[in-house]
Amino acid sequence: xxxxxxxxxxxHNYGDLKWWPAETPFEVAVGAILxxxxxxxxxxxxxxxxxxxxxxxxxxxxxxxxxxxxxxIRSAGFYNQKCERLKILSEYIIKxxxxxxxxxxxxxxxxxxxxxxxxxxxxxxTADSILLYAxxxxxxxxxxxxxxxxxxxxxxxxxxxxxxxNYVHECFSGDIKAYKNFHALIVEHCKNFCKxxxxxxxxxxxxxxxxxxxxxNVNVKFNR
DNA sequence: AGCCAGGCCTGCC
DNA sequence: GGCAGGCATGGC
Numbered sequence: 001x002x003x004x005x006x007x008x009x010x011x012h013n014y015g016d017l018k019w020w021p022a023e024t025p026f027e028v029a030v031g032a033i034l035x036x037x038x039x040x041x042x043x044x045x046x047x048x049x050x051x052x053x054x055x056x057x058x059x060x061x062x063x064x065x066x067x068x069x070x071x072x073i074r075s076a077g078f079y080n081q082k083c084e085r086l087k088i089l090s091e092y093i094i095k096x097x098x099x100x101x102x103x104x105x106x107x108x109x110x111x112x113x114x115x116x117x118x119x120x121x122x123x124x125x126t127a128d129s130i131l132l133y134a135x136x137x138x139x140x141x142x143x144x145x146x147x148x149x150x151x152x153x154x155x156x157x158x159x160x161x162x163x164x165x166n167y168v169h170e171c172f173s174g175d176i177k178a179y180k181n182f183h184a185l186i187v188e189h190c191k192n193f194c195k196x197x198x199x200x201x202x203x204x205x206x207x208x209x210x211x212x213x214x215x216x217n218v219n220v221k222f223n224r
Numbered sequence: 225a226g227c228c229a230g231g232c233c234t235g236c237c
Numbered sequence: 238g239g240c241a242g243g244c245a246t247g248g249c
């Protein structure tokens with residue numbers, strides 16, 4: 001499988017990143033919405049606020065006063081939209097899933113994904129993050145880092161989210177734990193490199209990463 | 225001071 | 238079906 005070695009390289013560099021950091025599946029879902037185009041540091045503060053006020057449950061958020069909720073999640077930015085999105089998700093969980101998001105597990109992957117995507121404010125990345133990290137569906141999470149990463153390494157230039165995801169599903173043989181870590185590793189790796197030259201491979205392949213690429217002798221095999 | 229962060233929706237073409 | 242613009246805070 002073409003992507004298995006790439007995963008090994010990243011794993012040797014960064015290890016098990018233990019994503020997603022959360023105590024409950026619902027906390028994963030809330031974090032997935034709050035982190036939309038937002039630094040995780042800002043999200044953590046918001047989640048802490050929700051925990052302190054004992055609102056980090058579907059009922060807690062559904063019944064909470066909007067203005068109070070906005071204040072609690074303010075640090076995560078876009079708080080007007082995100083307030084609405086959290087309310088919509090919570091209402092769906094209460095009314096269709098008996099108050100527990102884990103009940104999405106009674107559907108297969110395709111159906112569960114469609115149900116999440118039908119909610120306003122949940123797009124593909126957010127849905128897949130919830131499916132993978134909260135519900136243990138084996139699905140690869142794509143983001144802007146991933147598309148950029150694959151393009152730089154000449155693994156492929158994908159024109160859409162689904163195209164990239166399908167490629168990984170075909171070319172990566174990892175189990176669910178590996179799927180969880182694979183996305184985390186790509187994010188972690190990309191965060192560490194030069195953003196000012198988005199196409200520059202040299203900005204991407206320094207430090208230990210290069211060492212492992214050579215050790216695994218895969219530098220040419222990145223080309224499909 | 226200015227750019228960016230683990231996107232998504234809407235309106236236009 | 239692609240693309241720009243809007244959404245907002247906090248860290249570097």
